[in-house]
Every structure is written in structure tokens, then in C-alpha cells.
Amino acid sequence: MAKKRPVDETQLNREITIEQRETEGLSLGTIVRRRFFRHKAAVISMIVLGAITLLAFTSVGTVVGGSGNLVTDPNTGKLAVDGFRIPGWWQLNWYENYDIYNPGGTPTLNVWPFDAGQHPFGQDTLGKDIFARVMRGIQQSLIVVFIVGLLSTVIGTIVGSLAGYFRGWIDTLLMRATDVVIILPILVVGAVLSRSFGGDAVSLALLLGALAWTGLARLVRAEFLALREREFVDAARVAGAKNSRIIFKHILPNTIGVIVVNATLLMAAAILIETSLSFLGFGIVAPDISLGQIISEYNEAFRTRPWLFWYPGLFIVVIALCINFIGDGLRDAFDPRQRRLPKSGGAISELKQLIAKRRES
Amino acid sequence: MDNSKPIIEASELSVDFWVDGEWVMAASGVNFSVKPGDVLAIVGESGSGKSTSAMSLLGLLPVNGRASGSVKLQGEELIGADKKRLREIRGKEIAVIFQEPMTALNPVYTVGFQIVEALQVHFKSMTKAQGKVRALELLKMVELPDPEKAFNSYPHELSGGQRQRAMIAQSISCDPQLLIADEPTTALDVTVQAEILNLMRDLNKRLNSAVILITHDMGVVAELSDFMIVMKDGVVVETGATFDVFKTPKHQYTKDLLAAVPKLGAAETKPVIERKATEQPVLRMRGLNIEYPKRGKVPAFLAVKDAELDIYPGEVLGLVGESGSGKTTIGRAVVGLLPIKSGELSVDGQAMVGVSRQQLIDVRRNIGIVFQDPGSSLNPRWPIGQSIAEPLLLAGWDSPTRTNRVSELLDLVELPRSYRNRYPHELSGGQRQRVGIARALALSPKLLVADEPTSALDVSVQARVLELLQEIQKEQQFATLFISHDLAVVDLLSDRIAVMRLGEIVEQGHKEQILRNPQVDYTKRLIGAVPIPDPSHSRSR
Numbered sequence: 001m002a003k004k005r006p007v008d009e010t011q012l013n014r015e016i017t018i019e020q021r022e023t024e025g026l027s028l029g030t031i032v033r034r035r036f037f038r039h040k041a042a043v044i045s046m047i048v049l050g051a052i053t054l055l056a057f058t059s060v061g062t063v064v065g066g067s068g069n070l071v072t073d074p075n076t077g078k079l080a081v082d083g084f085r086i087p088g089w090w091q092l093n094w095y096e097n098y099d100i101y102n103p104g105g106t107p108t109l110n111v112w113p114f115d116a117g118q119h120p121f122g123q124d125t126l127g128k129d130i131f132a133r134v135m136r137g138i139q140q141s142l143i144v145v146f147i148v149g150l151l152s153t154v155i156g157t158i159v160g161s162l163a164g165y166f167r168g169w170i171d172t173l174l175m176r177a178t179d180v181v182i183i184l185p186i187l188v189v190g191a192v193l194s195r196s197f198g199g200d201a202v203s204l205a206l207l208l209g210a211l212a213w214t215g216l217a218r219l220v221r222a223e224f225l226a227l228r229e230r231e232f233v234d235a236a237r238v239a240g241a242k243n244s245r246i247i248f249k250h251i252l253p254n255t256i257g258v259i260v261v262n263a264t265l266l267m268a269a270a271i272l273i274e275t276s277l278s279f280l281g282f283g284i285v286a287p288d289i290s291l292g293q294i295i296s297e298y299n300e301a302f303r304t305r306p307w308l309f310w311y312p313g314l315f316i317v318v319i320a321l322c323i324n325f326i327g328d329g330l331r332d333a334f335d336p337r338q339r340r341l342p343k344s345g346g347a348i349s350e351l352k353q354l355i356a357k358r359r360e361s
Numbered sequence: 362m363d364n365s366k367p368i369i370e371a372s373e374l375s376v377d378f379w380v381d382g383e384w385v386m387a388a389s390g391v392n393f394s395v396k397p398g399d400v401l402a403i404v405g406e407s408g409s410g411k412s413t414s415a416m417s418l419l420g421l422l423p424v425n426g427r428a429s430g431s432v433k434l435q436g437e438e439l440i441g442a443d444k445k446r447l448r449e450i451r452g453k454e455i456a457v458i459f460q461e462p463m464t465a466l467n468p469v470y471t472v473g474f475q476i477v478e479a480l481q482v483h484f485k486s487m488t489k490a491q492g493k494v495r496a497l498e499l500l501k502m503v504e505l506p507d508p509e510k511a512f513n514s515y516p517h518e519l520s521g522g523q524r525q526r527a528m529i530a531q532s533i534s535c536d537p538q539l540l541i542a543d544e545p546t547t548a549l550d551v552t553v554q555a556e557i558l559n560l561m562r563d564l565n566k567r568l569n570s571a572v573i574l575i576t577h578d579m580g581v582v583a584e585l586s587d588f589m590i591v592m593k594d595g596v597v598v599e600t601g602a603t604f605d606v607f608k609t610p611k612h613q614y615t616k617d618l619l620a621a622v623p624k625l626g627a628a629e630t631k632p633v634i635e636r637k638a639t640e641q642p643v644l645r646m647r648g649l650n651i652e653y654p655k656r657g658k659v660p661a662f663l664a665v666k667d668a669e670l671d672i673y674p675g676e677v678l679g680l681v682g683e684s685g686s687g688k689t690t691i692g693r694a695v696v697g698l699l700p701i702k703s704g705e706l707s708v709d710g711q712a713m714v715g716v717s718r719q720q721l722i723d724v725r726r727n728i729g730i731v732f733q734d735p736g737s738s739l740n741p742r743w744p745i746g747q748s749i750a751e752p753l754l755l756a757g758w759d760s761p762t763r764t765n766r767v768s769e770l771l772d773l774v775e776l777p778r779s780y781r782n783r784y785p786h787e788l789s790g791g792q793r794q795r796v797g798i799a800r801a802l803a804l805s806p807k808l809l810v811a812d813e814p815t816s817a818l819d820v821s822v823q824a825r826v827l828e829l830l831q832e833i834q835k836e837q838q839f840a841t842l843f844i845s846h847d848l849a850v851v852d853l854l855s856d857r858i859a860v861m862r863l864g865e866i867v868e869q870g871h872k873e874q875i876l877r878n879p880q881v882d883y884t885k886r887l888i889g890a891v892p893i894p895d896p897s898h899s900r901s902r
Binding site for chain 1: 737
């Protein structure tokens with residue numbers, strides 16, 4: 001073949017449009033990341049969620065492996081958790097009883113000047129440290145959220161992409177199976193099954209994950225149905241690409257927006273499902289702890305010791321809010337139609353102009 | 362009529378968009394005025410600011426846009442007018458005909474309902490019954506064959522041309538003084554386009570309204586407009602009477618634009634090549650039937666009937682027809698993307714009927730395909746270098762040879778080598794289509810299928826892409842199946858032409874024979890309907 005001269009690019013750059021100028025030289029991933037970091041609420045939420053996670057895991061430490069049941073250490077005669085215990089910087093444990101420090105176990109936390117005191121979130125009637133319990137509860141709730149998010153995303157994506165790509169009888173089969181899972185009331189099934197599968201965080205998470213993927217599967221399927229008709233898929237097929245290559249290399253990366261956004265929103269729903277189940281006494285049960293379980297355990301002390309609710313409740317709300325905001329930010333970031341306006345515009349200045357105009361006339 | 366006042370007058374109209382923290386100019390210093398009964402054409406490539414300037418007349422800019430300058434509708438200032446007043450003006454004083462009638466009409470309401478709705482919004486006292494009478498009158502005016510039936514039809518029940526007529530009926534329902542037609546015929550077939558243009562010319566005379574026509578098609582400009590302005594990069598480069606501009610274009614850009622328009626019959630004639638009897642065609646079709654299988658209640662549909670074609674090495678065959686004639690179906694069947702019902706199809710000696718998976722992969726190494734829509738034919742998540750290299754990767758080339766070949770291909774389609782790391786969304790339509798061509802040619806195929814490769818591109822860009830394709834074809838001598846609805850484009854490129862209608866090849870033969878001496882009525886009609894970019898010619902009609 002005859003070789004041609006390489007072409008200079010400065011002149012060709014003039015061909016691109018105004019809209020493209022904003023994204024010149026950036027990959028789609030970079031564009032999305034930039035847009036996401038412009039969403040203030042999402043960025044703040046991400047920082048807050050990170051801080052909460054860090055706080056929960058470093059403060060009281062955690063337990064790796066083991067059954068999670070409480071056992072009496074034969075050497076010291078003290079209570080301990082079965083499994084490898086990683087200690088944290090907070091000296092108190094979530095399962096031990098301590099002496100009542102403040103009368104009635106009221107919180108010792110002082111916001112200004114800041115002073116945590118002996119039991120910042122107070123104590124219950126037995127003298128358990130609520131701060132340690134809430135921290136452990138956050139750990140377990142977060143574990144549930146992430147396992148549910150991961151598991152349902154994997155199942156939903158696989159089911160949705162296979163159904164959408166192959167269509168025909170595979171689609172029918174998978175979608176009818178999805179319908180069957182959809183009609184199961186998640187709270188009832190979760191309640192019944194979690195009783196038989198033990199009440200710890202991981203098994204509850206696996207159970208919820210195995211039920212919560214349906215919405216995502218349908219969305220991914222719809223996305224695949226649309227994308228498989230695009231010409232770049234035909235082009236790949238003509239080039240000799242196999243089905244697996246087309247699914248994983250061509251179509252799946254293009255559905256990442258839908259998947260990420262919905263997985264996030266699904267995780268926000270998961271924390272609420274977990275807390276409701278635990279509150280009803282079906283999800284995570286003692287001796288394991290979750291935020292919902294703490295509220296459930298103390299639900300009779302609402303009038304006398306309200307701090308037993310405040311703190312777990314506060315963290316449930318904050319975590320759910322953070323995840324929702326992050327999901328919101330992701331959705332905006334993946335939305336190509338999003339346009340930004342100059343600062344001076346907006347509803348208020350428009351209103352001012354309108355009033356000024358009325359006055360003139 | 363010359364002494365009458367202009368309906369709309371724009372002076373120093375500018376439109377800017379807020380992009381990445383600064384105002385970017387989309388159009389600047391646009392001046393024009395249109396008198397009753399006149400048609401003003403705004404011509405330019407996509408991104409030249411022609412649509413944005415026209416939409417700013419109505420206050421219909423995207424949220425990040427702003428307009429400045431002055432636009433007077435019969436003396437009333439429109440820029441900065443309050444929203445309520447603008448809403449009253451839209452539809453009543455200024456109406457718009459959009460490019461794609463299927464998306465501009467609401468699919469869940471009948472055509473009649475939508476026209477009556479438009480009437481009732483602006484004439485509050487009008488009853489449904491009065492509205493219907495008026496709507497039927499309008500549908501009759503736009504020459505729909507059965508107004509009563511059209512009134513009760515949903516948009517999907519009408520054909521493309523009928524939909525555009527219904528759309529026009531809706532826009533003229535309130536007797537607007539100004540009609541903005543935004544590429545009114547781009548989505549239509551040539552024969553339908555000719556009818557719609559006739560209708561618009563006729564209505565314009567009868568209603569004595571002003572028309573602003575936005576288009577990139579010089580043929581349409583010549584047929585319809587009295588005055589024209591040419592825009593480039595947001596700036597007006599030339600204004601004048603259409604007749605004068607076509608005859609003596611002053612600005613270099615206008616000259617280039619006019620030169621870029623493919624003209625039917627202007628291409629050089631190619632000698633008829635005698636084929637030796639022993640020479641094997643690259644593509645051979647005999648009695649080919651392609652059927653879209655039954656889906657649910659929709660019965661099976663025979664998209665291609667009894668097709669017979671041969672393409673020899675180094676030959677370009679142009680396949681022409683209107684939308685729905687089955688030309689794309691043939692193209693897709695050739696590369697094995699559609700199953701064949703019966704008949705015989707062979708590519709490079711390999712029979713495509715009953716082909717095994719491995720054989721198909723092998724034969725596809727010898728076929729390249731260029732798709733119609735450059736926006737959708739490249740994977741948006743991949744840099745273009747990776748897209749071009751995919752056929753090579755799948756053919757088992759190793760990484761350094763792939764890299765070399767990609768550079769070579771980028772040179773071939775005249776894109777800078779540094780573009781290999783760019784993403785499709787960073788390229789213009791013409792550049793994307795060149796990438797598509799590079800990918801199709803990656804494995805030096807023996808047969809190239811080009812499915813309307815330039816129909817989504819601007820005229821000047823189209824000219825460049827066609828020229829490039831022609832050059833490469835001459836150099837590499839692959840056989841080409843060139844599918845297009847545009848006779849002028851086919852004329853430019855092909856040695857032989859086949860005309861399709863309703864799934865059948867009605868006529869095929871050497872280019873000269875088809876274009877200069879068509880035998881079948883349909884071919885004659887097709888050739889007659891092509892708009893000719895020469896105002897003196899259309900005046901004489």
C-alpha cells in the first residue's frame with residue numbers, strides 16, 4: 001500500500017462543535033469523574049460516609065472469623081467474642097457490662113468544649129457502653145449494605161445482560177424467573193429465612209442480596225436491548241468478535257452508568273431493609289448487633305432513656321442520606337444532557353428582573 | 362409587494378452558550394429581514410449557528426444559551442420579551458416545521474387532535490367542532506388524499522411524507538406570519554421531498570407569509586428560496602438573492618460549498634470494462650430472498666425478492682432506492698448479519714447460505730462494512746485506535762504490527778496519528794466516518810459494503826469523505842457495494858447502478874445507461890425528483 005503523509009491536527013481541531021469543547025481530550029470516565037466532583041452534596045456525602053466507616057471500624061476494632069457468639073474466656077473469666085479480635089482505640093467493648101457512670105446512664109458527651117467523657121452516648125440499664133454498641137452496629141449495617149450491593153449487582157447484571165443480549169427463550173426464561181423473585185415480599189421472606197439461616201450480618205446480607213437484584217436486572221436488560229442494535233456492535237460482529245467479547249468488551253462498559261447509579265440506590269434501600277428486619281427481630285439478632293437491632297432491643301425504654309434511640313437512629317438517617325446523595329451525584333454525572341449555567345442566572349435573579357420590569361411598566 | 366414592510370427584521374443578532382466557565386459565541390452579528398411572500402434560506406454546515414439563530418427568534422434556546430441584539434416581529438421587539446408574550450407568539454405569529462415529523466408529532470394523539478389543540482390554545486373561543494372544520498380545511502390544503510381519514514389517524518399510521526404534510530398543516534393552522542422550516546425535507550425520500558417542496562412553494566404564495574428555511578441542501582435552497590444567507594462558524598459570510606449567489610458567489614466559502622454539492626450527471630464517465638468469462642465476481646447473488654421472520658402478530662415480511670447482482674474486483678456498484686426498499690437489508694445479508702431465506706449468495710467464492718460459524722469468521726476477514734450513522738458505529742467507551750485495531754486483534758495480529766497498521770490506516774484516511782487516543786465524542790461527524798472507513802479497511806478486504814456512509818454528513822464534509830473513499834478505492838481496487846438514496850452521490854462513485862423498489866431490483870446496468878437512458882418508469886421518476894442546485898433551472902419548471 002502506498003504510504004501517505006501523516007496529517008497535522010491543529011486544523012482538524014476546528015471541526016469540533018461548541019459542546020465538544022468542554023470535553024476535549026478527556027475520556028468518558030474522566031468526564032464523569034469531573035462532573036461528579038462538581039456535585040457538592042455527593043462529595044460531602046462521600047467524605048461523611050468515609051469518616052463514619054473509618055470511625056466505626058477503628059474505634060472499637062472488629063472481629064474476623066469465628067462464629068460471633070459470646071464465650072467466656074477460661075483464663076480471665078471475662079466475656080469475649082468467638083473469633084480473632086482486632087482491638088481499636090476505644091477501650092470499652094460492646095458486649096461487656098460496665099459500672100453506671102452517670103446516674104440513669106445519661107450520655108457524657110459535651111459538644112462545646114468538646115469532651116467525650118467516659119460513655120459519650122450513655123449506657124443502658126445493664127451498664128453497656130452505647131458508643132461501642134453503636135459503632136459495632138454501624139460496622140454490621142455497613143457490611144450488610146456492601147454485600148447486598150455487590151451481590152445483587154453481580155446477579156442483576158448477569159441475568160439482565162444475558163436476557164437482553166440473547167433474547168428469545170433465554171430472555172423469557174430469565175425474565176419469568178425474575179418475575180417470581182419480584183413477587184416475593186422481601187420483608188416476609190427475609191424474616192422467615194433469616195430465622196433458619198442464623199441471625200448474623202453476613203448471612204442476612206447474602207439472603208437480601210439474593211432477593212434484591214430484580215430491578216437492576218430489568219434495567220440492564222433494557223439497556224442491552226437498546227445497545228445491541230447499535231452499529232458498533234454490528235461492526236464488532238463483522239470483525240469476528242464472539243458473543244462473550246461483545247457482551248463484556250462492547251456493551252457492558254456502556255451500561256456502567258445505569259449499573260453504578262442503581263447499585264448505589266439499591267444500597268441505600270438495603271440499609272433500610274436491614275434495619276427494619278432487625279427492628280422486627282428477624283434480621284440480625286443478639287448477640288450480634290446492628291443499628292436496627294439496637295433500636296429494637298431498647299424499644300421499651302423510649303421514654304426513660306431516649307439516647308438509646310437517638311444515636312443509632314441518627315446514624316441510620318445519615319448513612320442512608322449519604323448513599324442517596326452519592327447515587328444522585330452519580331446519576332447527574334452520567335447524564336450527558338446535563339448543562340451548567342453561569343452563576344448569575346437562576347430563579348432568584350430571574351424573579352428580580354421580572355419585578356424590575358413590572359415596576360417600569 | 363416590494364414596498365410592503367418586512368415581517369421580521371433581525372439586526373446584530375448574536376447567540377452565545379455558556380460552556381466550561383465562559384461564553385462561547387454560536388452566532389454573531391446576524392442581520393436579515395423577510396417580507397411577506399418571500400423565502401429566506403439560511404445555509405451552512407452543522408454547528409454554523411443557523412438553527413440556533415432561527416430558534417432564538419422564538420426564544421427557544423437551550424438553558425445555557427442567551428441571545429442579544431434585536432429581532433423585530435412587525436416592529437415588536439422579541440429579544441428580552443417576557444415569557445408569556447413569547448408563548449402567545451409561538452404557533453400563532455411564528456410557527457416551526459421540524460426536521461423529523463415522527464418525533465415532532467405526539468405519537469399518542471391523533472393528528473386531528475393535535476391540530477385542534479394548537480388552534481384552541483391560540484383561539485380561546487373556538488369550540489371542538491369549529492376546530493375540526495378548520496383542521497379538515499387545513500389537511501385538505503396540504504393535499505392529503507383523504508383529510509377525514511388523516512384527521513383520525515395517529516402519526517404512526519401515516520407515511521413519512523404524509524406526516525410531514527400533517528406537521529405543515531399544524532404549523533400553518535393559526536395563519537402564522539412567519540414560518541420557520543428547519544430542514545423540512547432532510548428526513549424524506551427524494552420523490553417525497555419533491556412533493557413537499559412543491560407544496561411549500563405553493564402555500565407560501567397562497568398564504569403570503571414569510572418563510573425562513575434552514576437547510577444544508579443547496580438543491581432545496583435553489584428550488585424554494587428567493588434570498589439566502591450563508592453562515593460559517595456563527596458568522597454570515599454572504600447574503601443576497603439566491604439567483605445571484607448561485608451565479609456569482611463572492612465569498613470563497615460559498616464557492617467551496619457550491620462546488621461540494623454533488624451534481625447528477627456531472628461526474629466523469631467511466632469506460633465500460635469488458636469482463637473475461639473466466640473472471641470470478643467477488644459478490645454473486647442469484648434469486649436471493651431475504652425474509653424478516655414472524656414476530657408476535659407481525660407476519661413474516663419478504664424484504665428482498667429474487668435479487669440478482671454481481672460485483673467484480675475493483676468495481677463499484679451503486680445500490681439506489683427509497684427508504685424501505687430493502688437496500689440496507691441486502692448490505693447486511695452480504696456481511697452475514699441477516700439470515701438468508703433462499704437463493705444463492707457467495708462472497709469471494711464462499712457460499713453464505715448455510716455457512717458455518719468458522720467459515721463465516723473467515724469470510725468476514727475479506728469484507729469490510731462502513732455504517733450509516735457515525736455517531737453509533739464506534740464504541741463510545743473506546744479510543745478510536747482501539748476500535749480500528751479490533752478486526753486486527755481478532756484476526757490474531759500481535760501488538761506492534763497492530764500499532765503500525767493503525768498508524769498507516771489513520772494516514773490513509775487523513776487523520777493525524779495522535780488521534781488514536783481520542784474518543785469518538787471528541788470527533789466531528791466526518792472524522793468519525795473516516796475512522797469507520799479505516800476500521801472497515803483494516804484487513805485490506807476484497808469487498809467493501811458502504812451503507813449510506815455520507816447521508817448523515819454535511820455537504821462539504823460529504824464531498825471530502827467521498828473523494829477520500831474514491832481515492833482509496835482506486836488505489837486498492839477492492840470491490841464496493843455502495844448503498845445510497847442519493848443518486849448524485851452514486852453517480853459520482855459507481856461504475857454500475859442497481860435501482861431497488863419494494864424489495865426488488867427493478868433495473869440495473871452501467872451508470873451511463875441508467876442515468877442517461879432509464880428504461881423503467883420508477884427510475885425516471887427517481888431521477889426527475891432530484892433537486893437541482895441551480896435556481897435558473899428550477900424557475901423554468
